[in-house]
Amino acid sequence: MVVDVITIFPAMVEAALTEGVVARARSSGVVDVRVRDLRDFTTDRHRSVDDVPYGGGPGMVMKPEPLFRAVDAIAAERGQPAAVVLMTPQGRRFTHETAARLSRTSPLIVICGRYEGIDERVTSALVTDELSIGDYVLTGGELPALVVIDAVVRLVPGVVGDAESVEGDSFVRGLLDHPHYTRPAEFRGLPVPETLLSGHHGEIEKWRARERVRRTWERRPDMLTGAALTAEEQRTLNELKLNELKLDELKDGD
Numbered sequence: 001m002v003v004d005v006i007t008i009f010p011a012m013v014e015a016a017l018t019e020g021v022v023a024r025a026r027s028s029g030v031v032d033v034r035v036r037d038l039r040d041f042t043t044d045r046h047r048s049v050d051d052v053p054y055g056g057g058p059g060m061v062m063k064p065e066p067l068f069r070a071v072d073a074i075a076a077e078r079g080q081p082a083a084v085v086l087m088t089p090q091g092r093r094f095t096h097e098t099a100a101r102l103s104r105t106s107p108l109i110v111i112c113g114r115y116e117g118i119d120e121r122v123t124s125a126l127v128t129d130e131l132s133i134g135d136y137v138l139t140g141g142e143l144p145a146l147v148v149i150d151a152v153v154r155l156v157p158g159v160v161g162d163a164e165s166v167e168g169d170s171f172v173r174g175l176l177d178h179p180h181y182t183r184p185a186e187f188r189g190l191p192v193p194e195t196l197l198s199g200h201h202g203e204i205e206k207w208r209a210r211e212r213v214r215r216t217w218e219r220r221p222d223m224l225t226g227a228a229l230t231a232e233e234q235r236t237l238n239e240l241k242l243n244e245l246k247l248d249e250l251k252d253g254d
């Protein structure tokens with residue numbers, strides 16, 4: 001998997017790619033992530049990457065020339081990009097499905113915007129995917145780009161040692177994850193659920209299934225439509241729906 005990140009703050013991005021799973025994936029060669037300084041693709045002695053907006057208004061806009069040169073140079077070096085991702089609040093929401101698709105998309109180029117945004121001609125001519133990590137405005141696209149790279153790289157086969165931990169991810173089957181506990185069995189009077197201490201794997205899996213559905217029902221009911229549920233999960237969901245019906249009847253009965 002080949003990823004190139006275009007940014008005016010290369011040290012900030014590089015720093016976040018030198019720890020943990022992503023760093024190990026880079027050193028093992030499973031993924032090749034390169035951070036590119038946009039200023040290296042400028043031609044003026046001030047290494048300008050931004051300019052005033054046509055039509056007036058506050059702030060600055062990122063110039064088209066350095067971004068076009070950067071993408072051209074990376075394509076010449078790495079081959080035609082399979083996708084060019086721009087991080088922007090105007091983009092489609094980044095999801096697990098997007099991460100899974102991008103983990104099979106290489107070479108990948110990720111553009112980090114700054115200022116008010118980038119010249120629209122870059123977006124219309126070069127960008128294949130405009131992605132947003134949420135409905136809020138950040139000072140730059142670097143943190144969103146790192147979120148995307150982290151979520152994508154861990155889905156690349158061979159990156160996360162125990163593939164099971166990826167398959168069992170929240171969102172893979174449309175459910176939130178079950179709670180996790182580790183030693184000690186009691187801490188400050190707070191116990192670990194008995195079932196988990198029982199060693200009874202059948203009961204443990206039932207408990208986890210019920211917890212996944214209960215949490216999703218309480219916190220993200222929107223996810224339940226279309227979730228791929230196991231028999232135990234479906235049983236739990238039916239119970240929850242039934243209880244809610246009974247509650248409604250009781251309320252109506254009052």
Ligand code: 4FV
Nearest residue numbers: 087088113114132133137138140
């Ligand atoms: C953003 C987001 C985001 C907008 C102006 C960078 C900033 C500045 N990117 N999801 N939310 N970007 O706020 O992706 O250029």
